[in-house]
Amino acid sequence: MKKLIVKGGQQLHGEVTIGGAKNSTVALIPAAILADSKVRFDNVPDILDVHNLMLILESMNVSSHFNRGNLEIDPTQIRKAPLPGDTIRSLRASYYFMGALLGRFGEAIVGFPGGDNIGPRPIDQHIKGFKALGAEVEEKDNAVHIKAGADGLHGAEIFFDLVSVGATINVLLAAVKAKGTTIMENAAREPEIVDLATFLNNMGAHIRGAGTDVIRVEGVPSLKMTNTHSIIPDRIEAGTYLSFAAANGKGVLVRNLITEHLDPFIAKLKEMGVTLEINEDSIYVPGGDKLSPVTVKTAPYPGFATDLQQPITPLLMRAQGSSSIIDTLYPQRVKHIPEMQRMGANISSKDGVITVKRSPNLIGQTVEAGEIRAGVSILGLALMADGVTTINRADNILRGYERIIDKFKGLSVDLKIVNEAESLHK
Numbered sequence: 001m002k003k004l005i006v007k008g009g010q011q012l013h014g015e016v017t018i019g020g021a022k023n024s025t026v027a028l029i030p031a032a033i034l035a036d037s038k039v040r041f042d043n044v045p046d047i048l049d050v051h052n053l054m055l056i057l058e059s060m061n062v063s064s065h066f067n068r069g070n071l072e073i074d075p076t077q078i079r080k081a082p083l084p085g086d087t088i089r090s091l092r093a094s095y096y097f098m099g100a101l102l103g104r105f106g107e108a109i110v111g112f113p114g115g116d117n118i119g120p121r122p123i124d125q126h127i128k129g130f131k132a133l134g135a136e137v138e139e140k141d142n143a144v145h146i147k148a149g150a151d152g153l154h155g156a157e158i159f160f161d162l163v164s165v166g167a168t169i170n171v172l173l174a175a176v177k178a179k180g181t182t183i184m185e186n187a188a189r190e191p192e193i194v195d196l197a198t199f200l201n202n203m204g205a206h207i208r209g210a211g212t213d214v215i216r217v218e219g220v221p222s223l224k225m226t227n228t229h230s231i232i233p234d235r236i237e238a239g240t241y242l243s244f245a246a247a248n249g250k251g252v253l254v255r256n257l258i259t260e261h262l263d264p265f266i267a268k269l270k271e272m273g274v275t276l277e278i279n280e281d282s283i284y285v286p287g288g289d290k291l292s293p294v295t296v297k298t299a300p301y302p303g304f305a306t307d308l309q310q311p312i313t314p315l316l317m318r319a320q321g322s323s324s325i326i327d328t329l330y331p332q333r334v335k336h337i338p339e340m341q342r343m344g345a346n347i348s349s350k351d352g353v354i355t356v357k358r359s360p361n362l363i364g365q366t367v368e369a370g371e372i373r374a375g376v377s378i379l380g381l382a383l384m385a386d387g388v389t390t391i392n393r394a395d396n397i398l399r400g401y402e403r404i405i406d407k408f409k410g411l412s413v414d415l416k417i418v419n420e421a422e423s424l425h426k
């Protein structure tokens with residue numbers, strides 16, 4: 001486990017370039033095993049989740065090479081093999097191997113996934129989808145065992161009981177090579193789902209409606225890649241830097257983003273009074289605005305992303321008054337609150353509502369990154385505090401934020417990552 005050492009009183013100034021989207025990448029890598037050819041991606045973020053997914057591929061004799069944002073995967077020699085339990089538990093998206101293996105072999109045994117500890121994260125909708133496609137599903141020995149019938153998977157109509165990114169992607173992965181037509185209703189509409197469908201369609205899949213709540217898939221027998229898939233920018237990483245720039249910046253340019261993907265977040269910043277100079281694929285934040293409090297309510301895309309409810313917190317602490325956050329997706333996503341309280345922040349949570357007030361007297365402490373977004377929002381706060389903050393369990397941040405030392409250096413901020421043996425990392 002690594003620690004992040006953050007010196008307080010550092011304002012952000014400079015430029016940062018956003019990397020590829022974690023939540024696209026972690027679906028695209030499992031999806032690669034559906035191909036009957038090598039697969040290439042660029043704009044791949046250098047995050048822990050990617051390295052762990054590569055380990056899972058290796059366990060199935062799928063070789064992969066990652067170099068400076070380019071990832072090549074060769075699934076042509078894949079064999080069925082038990083997946084490494086510890087690695088499966090190190091991230092959420094390992095559950096995409098359920099859909100991908102089912103699509104490839106007609107069967108999958110995948111341990112229960114890990115990922116951010118943000119409250120209950122059931123997978124009943126994934127299982128409902130697999131069953132609708134004709135698979136038998138059994139949960140035993142801490143794993144989900146899924147097996148198609150003798151004639152393979154067949155298309156089906158599935159109405160999801162709730163909007164789930166994971167279930168939409170997992171069922172899509174299973175359906176893409178199933179016989180016949182699958183129609184998913186009440187599907188999630190996140191840009192990462194569109195990115196995955198674009199990748200699969202470019203390999204010969206027949207998916208229509210990704211980005212709407214009805215996705216229609218005509219199964220195809222084979223998928224082959226002829227070009228390189230470029231992964232969309234990470235809207236959550238972008239929103240995080242925008243929030244920190246507005247809270248504690250004096251001129252920050254955030255490059256390589258798709259502003260449309262950030263619409264609900266940008267709307268909230270504008271409502272607070274943040275000045276933003278929005279260009280085609282970058283946003284400049286001058287900083288130093290007088291800010292009003294707001295109410296944030298998370299919702300599936302195109303609503304305000306739950307993954308940005310914590311990163312916006314340092315900004316809310318700069319507003320003149322009391323803001324509220326209601327996380328409708330993960331009401332228990334509050335791991336940052338006790339840590340921030342210990343730093344002197346005016347934040348509390350009661351009956352599903354997080355209250356964030358102006359917090360001018362922040363002090364560096366030893367705190368813990370309980371999960372990725374909790375951790376990064378504490379990092380944002382630590383930069384605004386007096387003294388040094390040590391963030392333990394910083395690996396949780398590195399699951400989804402790439403090259404943070406370099407990226408913050410480009411913003412005139414000095415961070416250090418120290419491992420348990422106290423040696424410097426990067």
Ligand SMILES: CC(=O)N[C@H]1[C@@H](OP(=O)(O)OP(=O)(O)OC[C@H]2O[C@@H](n3ccc(=O)[nH]c3=O)[C@H](O)[C@@H]2O)O[C@H](CO)[C@@H](O)[C@@H]1O
Binds near residue numbers: 023122167306329
């Ligand atoms: C790897 C990845 O892309 N992770 C994202 C994905 O997680 P993940 O795919 O796990 O999140 P879902 O969209 O599935 O979850 C949305 C809501 O549905 C519930 N639910 C989900 C599935 C199910 O079978 N049953 C059920 O009840 C969940 O508990 C949650 O309340 O979307 C979340 C919501 O935008 C984000 O916070 C995560 O960053």
Ligand SMILES: C=C(OP(=O)(O)O)C(=O)O
Binds near residue numbers: 022091
């Ligand atoms: C919840 C998140 O990730 P995961 O689903 O991978 O745990 C996140 O990225 O904020």
